[in-house]
Amino acid sequence: MFSGIIAALGRITELTPRNDGTPTVRLSIDAGQLDLDDVTLGDSIACNGVCLTVVDTQENSFFVDVSPETLSCTIGLDAPGPVNLEKALRLADRLGGHLVSGHVDGVGEVLRFDPVGDNRLLEIRAPEALARYIARKGSITVNGVSLTTNRVSGACFTINLIPHTLEATTLGCLKAGSRVNLEIDLIARYVERMLNPDACDASEAG
16 A cells, blocks of 8 residues: 655666566666665565565665556556656555555546646546546546646546656656556545445446
8 A cells, every 4th residue: 555655766777578488577677765775575666656566676776577467557667767656655654645556547648737837737638437536626646646636527637736746756757648547546436336336347348
């Protein structure tokens, strides 16, 4: 479990196919300012909002294996480049964002990334199946970052990004047409299930 408060900017430095006959890819990630002193094999680190398991560490880098399924339903893990990093929460940690599972629900598209003074107005179109989970002034995770929606219209929503968020995460590099990992609010997911216990997921229908 994570909070959506990014601890450091890392960078995928290398992608290596596994030699065990599976299509799994091993990523080498430079941890940047993320402290790896307490990270051990099997620990979870969210990379661009995707919960991944540490399989090895070396100096200031860690390694994770990513399956074809994960690569097919997320963005930002299939090539070298910057990634938002967050270690899994401890029970005693302060919850500064909101409860984040690290399980990406879909990939959205950036429609606008406009300057508003020192801030940026970010508008994203989510997959239609996620629209019912996104509420005005509600929580949503974008590339692992816990954010609050300002306005919602159908499957589109806007967010105001302050300078600190732009500097401390990869969101400052977004532009119209960029694709982003989205995770809906965990509470909204369970409320919807309780209200519609017989409904099937959109991905399972038809």
